[in-house]
Amino acid sequence: MASKIKLITFDAFGTLFRPKNGKIEYFYSKEIAKFGIKLEESLIDKKFRESFRSIYKLYPNYGYDSKLSPKEWWTKVIEKTFIEAGVDKQNLSLILPTLSTNLYNKFTTSETYELYDDTVHVLNELHNNRKIKLGVISNLDERIENIFSSLNIRQYFNFILLSGKFGIEKPDARIFEKAIELGEINTTNKEERRKQILHVGDDKVRDYQGAKNVGISTLLIKRIEDTKSENTIYNNEKNQRDDIIHSLSEIFNYIG
DSSP, X not given: OOSOOOEEEEOOBTTTEEEGGGOHHHHHHHHHHTTTOOOOHHHHHHHHHHHHHHHHHHSHHHHTTTTOOHXXXXXXHHHXXXXXXXXXXXXXXXXXXXXXXXXXXXXXXXXXXXXXXXXHHHHHIIIIISOOEEEEEESSOTTHHHHHHHTTOGGGOSEEEEHHHHSOOTTOHHHHHHHHHHTTOOOOOHHHHHHHEEEEESOIIIIIIHHHHTTOEEEEEOOTTOTTOTTOOOGGXXXXXXXXXXXXXXXXXXXX
């Protein structure tokens, strides 16, 4: 790995922060219970994942091309989740405006999200002590800005590039090229890019392969504690690949 890194970009969700207790379904269950409707968290979890994928297929990139606002897009996910979980559609329609607003706003703050234990230490060392430019490339909507402010890490980043605002998602090369531009790295030479730029993310295709395709160095982070991840990699696999890390602190082993 190159030692003269000038720019490090990060994925956001699953790399820098996660839902508190790792459970989105807990907050969904708690919120709808305020309307007298009790649902098992495991059922909500299953239906949320299915509904998210379904709505994403119909309206990619959080509805960017369909001219949906992020809130409108998430309202569709919330509605489908609870209908699929067995809530009567007519009854849900009466509470949906309040329910969706409450959930949308809730998932904008540190009330529902938390940083990984190593996030602040690593960002502070890179930004304040080593003076490396930092950026975010995320396939998420505009709430990331507020989430980062609530988690008190916004000040570490020179830029935040969101697919939901830019209109293009990882692993498309164009979003990585835009990040390189924002980071003021003025070279198209892949060898020079590998020396100067590092991307860190938790998705093998969107982050790892996407970054590789534009010629920048990349590390795939697979945290041991994220047992719900489909791509969790355990310690005994670490020795098989030198571009997999299990904590952000391992970045320092690669940048010198």
